[in-house]
Amino acid sequence: MNALSVRQAVLSDLDALAFLFDNYRQFYGKASDLGAARSFLLARFNHGESVLFIAENNATAIGFIQMYPSFSSVSLARTFVLNDLFVDAQYRRQGVAKRLIDTATNYAKALGAIRLTLSTAVTNTQAQALYQSAGWMHDERFYVYHLAF
Numbered sequence: 001m002n003a004l005s006v007r008q009a010v011l012s013d014l015d016a017l018a019f020l021f022d023n024y025r026q027f028y029g030k031a032s033d034l035g036a037a038r039s040f041l042l043a044r045f046n047h048g049e050s051v052l053f054i055a056e057n058n059a060t061a062i063g064f065i066q067m068y069p070s071f072s073s074v075s076l077a078r079t080f081v082l083n084d085l086f087v088d089a090q091y092r093r094q095g096v097a098k099r100l101i102d103t104a105t106n107y108a109k110a111l112g113a114i115r116l117t118l119s120t121a122v123t124n125t126q127a128q129a130l131y132q133s134a135g136w137m138h139d140e141r142f143y144v145y146h147l148a149f
Contacts, residue, residue, distance in 0.1 A: 049069075
């Protein structure tokens with residue numbers, strides 16, 4: 001990779017992010033819908049509901065990470081949910097995801113967050129290996145429950 005850079009995304013990155021986000025959703029089995037992907041991300045920007053970082057190689061968007069701010073009532077502190085991480089297939093295994101994770105981690109620490117939390121598919125062993133190599137620990141104390149509507 002000639003010129004890998006990672007920076008916080010801004011509104012002018014929306015179209016490049018929407019393309020990557022649509023591919024990310026397809027990775028998880030959803031049908032392609034570029035318009036919906038763009039609208040979803042635009043709403044996050046407009047309402048300040050997430051923090052996005054974009055990875056570029058020679059000014060071409062190749063990956064992103066998205067975090068949602070949250071809080072721990074027990075700890076009385078800020079936390080973030082690392083919800084989305086995606087790197088274009090041709091750029092995987094070149095350190096891009098690690099760089100995105102490191103950037104997100106540094107951002108959260110700079111804001112005084114006490115932790116980042118994430119979940120990934122049980123079958124996504126590549127992502128699990130990446131997270132473990134970056135120091136993430138599999139939670140052994142809490143179960144995760146969902147109530148779908």
